[in-house]
Each structure stands twice: as structure tokens, then as C-alpha cells.
Amino acid sequence: MSAEVTTSGGVSVDAVDRSALMHNYADPTVTFVRGEGSTLFDTEGRPYLDFLSGLAVTSLGHAHPVVAEAIATQARTLSHVSNLFGNVVGPEVAVTLDRLIGGGTDRAGGQVFFANSGAEAIECAIKLARRWAGPSRYGVVATRDAFHGRTLAALAATGQFEKQTAFVPMPAGFSHVPFGDIDAMDAACDPALVAAVLVEPIQGEAGVVVPSSDYLGAVRQICTERNILLMVDEIQTGLGRTGRWFAFQHLGIEPDVVTMAKALGNGMPVGACWARAEVAAAFVPGDHGSTFGGQPLAMSAARATLSVMEAEDVPARAAAAGARLRAGLERLPGVSHVRGEGLLLAAVLVNDFAGPACAEALQGGLVINAPRANVLRFAPSLLVSDADIDRALASLSRILARLVAAFGVTEDEEESGADDAR
Secondary structure (H helix, E strand, C coil), X not given: CXXXXXXXXXXXXXXXXXXXXXCCCCCCCCCEEEEEECEEEECCXXXXXXXXXXXXXXXXXXXXXXXHHHHHXXXXXXXXXXXXXXXXXXXXXXXXXXXXXXXXXXXXXXXXXXXXCHHHHHHXXXXXXXXXXXXXXXXXXXXXXXXXXXXXXXXXXXXXXXXXXXXXXXXXXXEEECCCCXXXXXXXXXXXXXXXXXXXXXXXXXXXXXXXXXXXXXXXXHHHHHCCEEEEECCCCCCCCCCCCCHHHHCCCCCCEEEECHHXXXXXXXXXXXXXXXXXCCCCCCCCCCCCCCCHHHHXXXXXXXXXXXXXXXXXXXXXXXXXXXXXXXXXXXXXXXXXXXXXXXXEECCCCHHHHHHHHHHCCEECEEEEXXXXXXXXXXXXXXXXXXXHHHHHHHHHHHHHHHHCCCHXXXXXXXXXXX
8 A cells, every 4th residue: 555645836646666666776765756946846845955966967957847848849749750760850959969069159060879878878989989990990998987877888888897797797898097097098099909988078976086187188189199089978077067068178179979968858868979970970771779769759858958058058157156166165164175167066075974964965955966985976957046056055064064073084184185186
């Protein structure tokens, strides 16, 4: 039997029976039933300030009216036809993405494959690299601590080996070097064996780790000199989050392949793989596909999301709001330093109390997460208000002050803080 629960917003839901679900995830401490802007509501109608955005997904906030209306209209019109036939929405979204890859004004001259998730976008990139390079040159060099997805090839590219252990053997052809170590990257890029380098401009799941400003440029140079593809994973960093349309644009480099997802549909499952036209030409009909990829319903959400993003100039908003959030985080008790760009930020703590901090924050109505034991990650809506930023900071200040007193800080931890400021 399940008991009925009524939220303060007037939504009636049944208490959730999770017994038929596989146990891939820990049992949730909170179940959300409604969202509006930067606020989530649980089954009891309690509000929570969302500073995680479903892991950088709902970048326009929850239930954005323009996106919601676009999805509803498309659902009443045409939701799916398969890629045996054309639709009018996907090609428009592809043109917009090609223009944003180019900086927002002029098209970059590339082509797009649509998928349903970031992992699928990575799979497309890996297959494209192998098709482009030929059967004798199939290696992909990735970085340690990177996260590229949970499908087998994406997992093989992921540099978090503890996630691979239960599923060995991994697909062949993947190697990993330390993130930010250009000498190691140089040594690994054998032009006779390697088809592509796959790298995040900022490692999100590793704790928002930012490499030196010359790292990606040096990787680009190695790839160019050796005819190796540079594939940039912008699944978490792309579409305005770091203060540019894509994080690679901060550095003025030109990648060969770019993967994206998360923010693209503002909650609808959609991913994309962009490639320079001469690289994309390696695919021929039948090489790769997706039943749902590029379908009108998902594309209508992406089209509406991108339209709002451009109208709101979300890169500029992320830069301004990110500066405010960063400045506030740097003043909080227990914060050693802050790293990241725009509205993808991490507060590195003076001790390993990120888990307790997240738990207390959730109890207090603030959603964040801890990708590492000493790291708090923040990825609020790109439309987040100054008032919401100030509320989140005030709540965290009280929580961190208590935890600093409880955990203490050693001299070694104080001295090592600067070493982690990447």
C-alpha cells in the first residue's frame, strides 16, 4: 500500500515504491516533485534552492515557460518519425550549434550528429575518430580523473579506474595521462597508433579541476603536428556555463570534435557531437545512428533552450554571476580556495567535510554536491539571481562555520591549500 502525499503546490503524488528499480543509485533522502526557476519542491512541498541544476542540466532553471511550451506544442504536433525520414527541427538546431561553436556570429563550418546523452555523444566521437583515422590507427589518449560516461567505450575513456574494475576487460585502444601534464601527453601521442586525444577543458566530476592556461593550446599543437584529432568534451562546460559558449573559446583554440549534452535540452535527454566538416565526412550512411537522436520532440526543447540562451546572453550572465558567487565562496569559513570558471565552481575545503556539508545543506534547503571529500561543486542555473546567490552563501556560511569547529584544521592542510589551486 502507498500513502498519498499532497504538496503545498497542490500536486498529489503517491509515496514512492522503489522496490522494482535496480540498485544503481543510493536510496534518495529527498524526492522532488516540482521545480520552478532555481527552486525545487519535495513531496511535502518544502522548497530547496537548486545550485546543482541536475548536474549542470537545467541551465535555464526548472520548468522554463518557453521550453515547456515548445515541448508541449511539439508533443501535440509530431514527436517522432525515426531517422529514415527528415524533420524540420533538427537541421535548425544543428545550424545554431555550428554557429555557437564558431563563437556565436559566424558558422564554424562543421556538422552535427544528435544523440540522447553525453555518453552517446562520446561514443559518436570515438567511432568517428576511428573511422577517420582508419583501422590501423585506433588509439584514443584521454586523461586521468576524467569522466566521459558510463557506456563501455566512454567508460574506457574515463580516467577513473575504480569505475572500470567491475566491468573489465575494457575495450582496447585507450590510454591515460595525467591531466595538465603536457610532457606525458606528448609522449603518449604516437602518430602511428593514436587517432584522437579526448580531453575536458575543465574536469567537472574530478572536482572542477582547471589546467594551466597553456595546456589545451599545447595539446592542440601536438595534435596538429601529428595529424591527430583533438576532441573536446564540453558536456558539462558547454553552452554558456563557463562564461563563453564553450570553454575552449577562452583559449582561442579550434578543436576537431566537440561533444555536448546536459544543458542542451534544459532537462530533455539530448546530446550532440559536432565535428569539422572534413572530419564528419568520414561517416557514411550506416556507420552510426540513433533511433531517438534528433527526433522532433527533443529538438524542439533544444531549439527553445538555445533561443532563450541567446536572448539572455547566458555566457555574460554566467561570467557576472560566477564572479559574485566566487567572491562569496572565497570569504566562507573553511574554504581554502575556489576553482572553476563562470558558474561551474568548486570550493576546496580545508578538511574532508564536503559530504557532511552537502548533507546539512540539503537539510537546510540547498542542493549542492561533493565530487571529492574536500570539494563542494556549484552549478546553478545560468539565470540565477543575485538574491539566490546571497541566500546560498549565507546558508553555507553557517554550515561551514560549524564544520570547521568540529573537524578542525591542521597546519599541513593550511599550507597545502595553495598546492591544490589549479
